[in-house]
Amino acid sequence: MSTANVTLFDDEFLKKLEYLNIISKRLFAGRLRAERRTRKRGTGLEFADYRAYVAGDDFRHLDWKAYLRLNRLILKLFEEEEDLPIYFFVDSSQSMNYGDPSKLDYARRVCAALCYIGLANLDRVNVISFAGGVKSEMPPQRGKGRIFKIFRFLTDVTSGGETNARASFKTYCTETRRRGLAVVISDMFDGNGFESALDILRHFRHDIFVIHIASHEEINPRLKGELQLVDSESNISREITITPSLLTAYRAEFAKYCDSIESYCGKYQLGYVRTATDFPFEELVLKVFRQGRFLK
Amino acid sequence: MTFLALTPIQAALLALTTTAIIIAFYFLKLRHRRVFISSSILWRRVLDERQSHSLWEKLRRIISIVVTTAIALLIAMSLARPEIESLTGKNERVVIVLDTSPTMNTQTSDGETRWQHAVKRAKSLLDSGGPTTEFRVLDTAGVTASAFTTDRNEARKLIDTMSPKSADPQFPKVDGISQVYFVSDGVAIHNTPSFVKRISVFETANNVGITAFEIRSMPSTPLGYEAYLEVQNFGPPTEAGITLSAAGGQRINKTVRLGTEETYKDVFDLSQFAGGGIRATVQAKDDALPLDDVAFAYLPIKRKTRTLLVTRGNRYLETVLKLDNYVDLSVTDPANYRESANIDAYIFDKFAPVAPPSRPALIFGTPNAVWLKPASGEIQKPEITTWSEDHPIMQFVAVHDVAIERAARIDAQNLTVVVASKQTPLIVVSEKPKWVMLTFDLESSDFAFHVGFPIFIENVLAWFNRDQLALKRSPGIIDVPLGNAQIHTIDGKTVASEQQLGRTVFVANEPGLYDGTQGDTRVHLAVNLANPTFSDVNRSVFKTDRAAAAQQYWLRRELWFYMLLAAVMLIGLEWFTYHRRITL
Numbered sequence: 001m002s003t004a005n006v007t008l009f010d011d012e013f014l015k016k017l018e019y020l021n022i023i024s025k026r027l028f029a030g031r032l033r034a035e036r037r038t039r040k041r042g043t044g045l046e047f048a049d050y051r052a053y054v055a056g057d058d059f060r061h062l063d064w065k066a067y068l069r070l071n072r073l074i075l076k077l078f079e080e081e082e083d084l085p086i087y088f089f090v091d092s093s094q095s096m097n098y099g100d101p102s103k104l105d106y107a108r109r110v111c112a113a114l115c116y117i118g119l120a121n122l123d124r125v126n127v128i129s130f131a132g133g134v135k136s137e138m139p140p141q142r143g144k145g146r147i148f149k150i151f152r153f154l155t156d157v158t159s160g161g162e163t164n165a166r167a168s169f170k171t172y173c174t175e176t177r178r179r180g181l182a183v184v185i186s187d188m189f190d191g192n193g194f195e196s197a198l199d200i201l202r203h204f205r206h207d208i209f210v211i212h213i214a215s216h217e218e219i220n221p222r223l224k225g226e227l228q229l230v231d232s233e234s235n236i237s238r239e240i241t242i243t244p245s246l247l248t249a250y251r252a253e254f255a256k257y258c259d260s261i262e263s264y265c266g267k268y269q270l271g272y273v274r275t276a277t278d279f280p281f282e283e284l285v286l287k288v289f290r291q292g293r294f295l296k
Numbered sequence: 297m298t299f300l301a302l303t304p305i306q307a308a309l310l311a312l313t314t315t316a317i318i319i320a321f322y323f324l325k326l327r328h329r330r331v332f333i334s335s336s337i338l339w340r341r342v343l344d345e346r347q348s349h350s351l352w353e354k355l356r357r358i359i360s361i362v363v364t365t366a367i368a369l370l371i372a373m374s375l376a377r378p379e380i381e382s383l384t385g386k387n388e389r390v391v392i393v394l395d396t397s398p399t400m401n402t403q404t405s406d407g408e409t410r411w412q413h414a415v416k417r418a419k420s421l422l423d424s425g426g427p428t429t430e431f432r433v434l435d436t437a438g439v440t441a442s443a444f445t446t447d448r449n450e451a452r453k454l455i456d457t458m459s460p461k462s463a464d465p466q467f468p469k470v471d472g473i474s475q476v477y478f479v480s481d482g483v484a485i486h487n488t489p490s491f492v493k494r495i496s497v498f499e500t501a502n503n504v505g506i507t508a509f510e511i512r513s514m515p516s517t518p519l520g521y522e523a524y525l526e527v528q529n530f531g532p533p534t535e536a537g538i539t540l541s542a543a544g545g546q547r548i549n550k551t552v553r554l555g556t557e558e559t560y561k562d563v564f565d566l567s568q569f570a571g572g573g574i575r576a577t578v579q580a581k582d583d584a585l586p587l588d589d590v591a592f593a594y595l596p597i598k599r600k601t602r603t604l605l606v607t608r609g610n611r612y613l614e615t616v617l618k619l620d621n622y623v624d625l626s627v628t629d630p631a632n633y634r635e636s637a638n639i640d641a642y643i644f645d646k647f648a649p650v651a652p653p654s655r656p657a658l659i660f661g662t663p664n665a666v667w668l669k670p671a672s673g674e675i676q677k678p679e680i681t682t683w684s685e686d687h688p689i690m691q692f693v694a695v696h697d698v699a700i701e702r703a704a705r706i707d708a709q710n711l712t713v714v715v716a717s718k719q720t721p722l723i724v725v726s727e728k729p730k731w732v733m734l735t736f737d738l739e740s741s742d743f744a745f746h747v748g749f750p751i752f753i754e755n756v757l758a759w760f761n762r763d764q765l766a767l768k769r770s771p772g773i774i775d776v777p778l779g780n781a782q783i784h785t786i787d788g789k790t791v792a793s794e795q796q797l798g799r800t801v802f803v804a805n806e807p808g809l810y811d812g813t814q815g816d817t818r819v820h821l822a823v824n825l826a827n828p829t830f831s832d833v834n835r836s837v838f839k840t841d842r843a844a845a846a847q848q849y850w851l852r853r854e855l856w857f858y859m860l861l862a863a864v865m866l867i868g869l870e871w872f873t874y875h876r877r878i879t880l
Contacts, residue, residue: 098334189335218334228328231336238336239328240343243876249342257338 013109017116017147020285049077084123085140085180087206088115089169090157093131094233095189097159099215099277106213106277107185108154113285114183115150119143124180127153130168131161137172162233163190165197173204182206187213188261189233195264202268209271211288212261216278219254221247300377300387300428307376314372318365363870370863374856379428383851387428388475389444392418392451393492394458395480396435397465398771398830402481403584404499411460413497414479418455421477421495422448427853432474433458436465436485437772446854462587462771462805462825467492482836484829498836502531504554504580505588505831509824511566511574511595511765513691521595521765523564527578529554530832536560537579542595544570554580571597571763573786573809588831592786592809594820596763600624603757606633607645612744613660616753617643623757641760646737656730656760658753661737662704668733669711669724671704678703678717678736687714688764689725689732689755693748700743703736732756766820770827771807776800778819781812 053062053073066074088111096104111127118125119141127138127150138153165186182201188194188210201208223242230237240246258274265272275284299307333339379387400411422431430444431451435458442454465484470476472491481498488494508526527536533555540548546569552560566574576591583589602624605613617625626639630647635654642657648665662671683695695715700722708721714732715723725732738744743752758764769775776783776793781800783791786809793802800812810821825831851858 095334098332103334187334189337191337215334221333223331226328228330229336229339230330230332232332232334234336236336237330238339238343240339246342246346249346250338253338253342 013112016282017113020113020117020282047076047078050074051077084118084121085178086114086118086123086125087172087176087180087182088125088127089165089172089182089184089186090127090129090154091131091163091165091184091186092129092135092157092159092161093163093189094160095163095187096213098187098232099217101277102159103187103213103215103277104157104159106275106281107211108157109281110211110213110284111183111185112147112151112154113281114288115141116144116147117285119145119147119150125150126176126180128168128172129157130165130172131159132164133168134172135161164192165190165194166192166200169197169200173200173206179205180207181209183209183211185211185213187215187218188257191234194261198264198268198270202270208265208268209288210261210265210273211284212258212272212274214254214258214274214276216276219251219276221250223247297378297380298387300379302376307373307378310372310376311369314368315365318368319361322361322364360870363866367863367866367870370859370866374859374863376856377428378855378859379426380855381426383426383855387430388425389430389432389473390421390425391432391434391470391474391476392421393434393436393468393470393476393478393480394418394440394455395465395478395485396437396439396458396461397480397484398460398462398587398825398827399481399483399585399833400460400497401585401587402501402503402833404497404501410481410497410499414481415455415458417479417495417497418477419452421479422451422455427851427855427857434468434470435461436467436480437461437463438466438468441468459805462807462830463773464770480838481833482838483833486837488838493841494838496836496838496840498839501584501833502534502580502582503585503588503831503833504529504531504534504536504578504583505585506576506578506591506824506826507559507588507828507831508561508826509576509591509593510768510822511593513765521566523566523574523576523593523595524561525564525576525591526559526561526826527552527554528559528828528831529556529580530834531580531582532556533558534580538562539575539577539579540564541575541577542569543572546570566595569595571595575809585831585833587807588825588827590807591824591826592766592807592822593824594763594766594809594822596758596765598622599762601757601760601762602626602638602640603643604628604636604639604641605643605645606630606647607643608647610645610660610738612738612749613643613645613753616744616750620750620754620757622754622762641757652729652731657732658756658760659731659733662706662733662735667729669706669708671706671735673705675703675705675717675719677701678719678722680715680722681718682713683715683723684713687712687725688759689723689752690714691751691755693752693755695743695746695748698741698743698746700736701740703740706735730760732759761816764819766809766822769804769821769823771805771823771825772803774802774804774810774821774823776802776812776819776821778812778814778817781814781819784811784813786810 053075057075061076063074063076090107090111092104096102096107115125115127122142124140124142126140129135138150141150190197198208226241228237228239262272273284273288302310394414400414402410404410404413428446430446431448432444433440433442433451433454439461440454440458442451445451467485467488476492477495478488478492479495479497482496505528507528508524511521511523514520514522523540527538535551535553538550538552548564554560572595574593574595578589600622603617605617605625605627607613608629614627617623633649639655641655642653644657644659646661646663648659648663648668650665652667664670678700680695680698684690703720703722705720708724712725713721714725720735722736723734743749776799778800779798780795783793783800783802785791791802791810793800804810804823807824810823812819812821
């Protein structure tokens with residue numbers, strides 16, 4: 001845990017979370033009910049439908065008034081009230097420990113903010129740290145009071161290892177079958193390609209939201225001269241001579257890479273937000289809300 | 297390719313070492329700054345794409361090595377001073393000898409002079425040869441002698457400072473290793489070493505010149521002078537106007553008809569001329585050499601010498617002095633002798649005052665005086681064995697048959713002995729103070745009966761303080777027999793001079809009349825060309841040799857200059873491409 005992490009979720013941060021919570025409620029007034037009704041019929045309070053009584057049904061739900069009128073046993077059906085599972089996949093590979101502030105710190109803050117809002121909406125929040133595989137995961141949390149537990153979990157997340165999102169998602173999803181909202185917070189630098197990883201989430205029918213974090217140094221590198229570039233994940237180095245044309249080519253490649261992710265998300269109607277680490281995280285959270293996918 | 301500064305083996309070693317060092321340096325790993333990046337995925341894509349698609353990426357390292365090695369080799373090999381004979385010519389030494397004899401002033405038909413043509417030819421020689429060719433410029437007057445240089449501009453500037461001298465020309469000493477070119481009209485210098493390539497600037501010209509001009513005294517007439525003039529025609533028959541003119545306005549004009557090679561000789565009576573400078577000129581049509589058309593001489597100014605004879609009685613001396621129209625004689629007894637400011641010269645007969653007189657003195661006998669040489673004995677019947685005919689007091693005086701009964705023996709140290717016997721000096725001269733002493737008296741010799749005696753007295757008095765005839769000199773370096781003398785032209789302008797071994801030396805390249813003064817002593821110098829050798833401007837003996845034309849080469853400088861230039865350009869190119877990361 002870096003020194004910066006100690007003050008990662010300070011009082012100021014908590015105030016911002018509360019502010020975001022209030023703002024999000026105003027933005028999505030009428031839709032910010034905690035309950036999410038599913039098609040499953042259950043023991044909820046909201047009436048859903050009638051059906052004929054069959055043996056074995058709970059006769060406490062018989063509509064006696066209808067029996068008197070129709071002389072038939074009719075069973076009242078109620079909608080099952082169900083909380084929404086939200087899975088926060090936080091990339092904690094070594095590449096996330098880059099930039100000032102680091103992408104991981106930024107990811108933790110964003111994740112914490114979204115978790116807080118999710119908890120406040122009584123959603124079931126899961127936080128998963130991954131790199132080459134699932135490094136650590138937090139059991140589902142519900143209710144605003146659990147936010148500090150999430151803070152602790154996020155604070156304990158450390159960067160390291162090479163990214164393999166596909167393996168990580170596959171491992172997690174095969175263990176957890178319940179569908180939900182999968183929020184992937186990552187720099188999207190995966191040697192195996194992020195598309196296949198997102199394919200896994202799609203395969204398990206998760207609603208996917210991608211938060212792509214890039215540092216300013218990645219977007220617009222200020223390199224000069226004869227350099228030995230060392231990959232922070234693989235430690236593979238390469239000697240190059242930085243030229244203006246090379247920097248231009250890199251920037252073009254970066255833009256192309258981002259576009260490819262964005263177009264993939266657009267193609268499969270996945271939520272996608274790209275941000276730089278110098279962009280205020282609260283602005284980003286609001287940007288996420290405006291996309292309308294996070295809260296339903 | 298050959299190398300001027302290194303042997304071929306040394307040059308090869310230098311090239312190999314330089315190349316090895318450069319390549320070694322090139323392959324030394326440059327310590328790249330390590331920079332951690334989050335992921336090399338994108339960089340790998342960019343670099344792989346660029347390397348796989350660009351042949352230049354593969355070549356530029358090799359090109360950088362080649363360019364750097366080329367720069368180093370160009371610099372290193374330029375130190376060896378390479379030369380390629382086909383480009384720059386071979387390394388050789390060229391000596392250009394310019395004839396600076398007076399005849400080079402002769403005008404040519406195009407209005408220029410032979411000298412101007414010679415300068416052009418010499419400069420065209422400088423333009424020839426290769427960049428490594430070393431040039432040396434010499435003249436025939438012994439004034440200009442440059443060191444060997446490849447700097448043609450320096451040689452050109454030197455040539456521009458040169459001019460014909462009126463001094464006797466001499467072909468300078470040159471070795472046969474160098475290419476020697478002699479640019480001349482072939483008139484004054486005939487003999488040149490066989491290896492010398494001659495370039496002639498000769499063109500026939502008309503010339504009538506003064507070949508001799510002098511003023512000489514007439515022994516029969518005290519202070520009488522005549523002018524002797526020789527004029528020679530070195531062209532076709534022509535008329536020549538001769539003029540003798542003096543500063544006082546006196547003038548003699550004469551026109552003569554001269555055939556080819558004909559010489560006109562004449563003596564002019566100058567009795568009507570006041571003293572001073574005399575100028576002789578000759579005018580002829582189409583005369584090409586002005587230098588010998590004028591000549592100068594000096595006619596001594598006539599005035600009486602106030603002379604005091606101090607004697608107890610000497611009939612011979614008194615008679616001789618009284619008969620001299622240019623002597624204002626006073627006679628006194630030794631007892632009544634007093635020095636006077638109105639006396640120009642003293643003659644002491646067997647007497648000498650205690651203190652030396654302030655004016656020059658002629659002393660007969662060997663009287664006892666501190667300022668004179670004391671007699672240390674007596675010589676009976678000394679025979680005159682030597683005398684100096686060149687000394688002014690002995691001009692036209694023959695003493696070989698003078699009989700002397702007895703003479704005093706003296707030590708002639710610090711004195712000039714003019715006449716001497718084997719045993720003792722007989723006539724000695726002191727330059728400072730000015731006096732002449734005979735170690736015998738007139739009564740003990742027959743000198744007074746000789747025809748040369750009056751002339752001797754006249755010469756002595758003239759030498760004491762009368763105007764002298766001008767010393768004859770040829771143009772060039774003029775030697776004046778006076779130490780620390782001030783030299784002036786006839787117009788009174790001061791001429792720069794130098795002191796050499798108690799004499800004064802100055803340069804006079806043109807004919808003229810000069811004065812040299814040192815205290816009361818004054819000499820006149822008549823500087824005249826007056827030399828038939830120089831006036832005969834058509835006496836050329838050689839033509840331009842066939843081999844005299846030198847080859848010209850395209851490159852004007854040594855190869856090292858172009859190599860360094862190329863190195864600088866490559867460095868500039870490398871700098872430009874490196875900073876734009878075009879090359880490594």
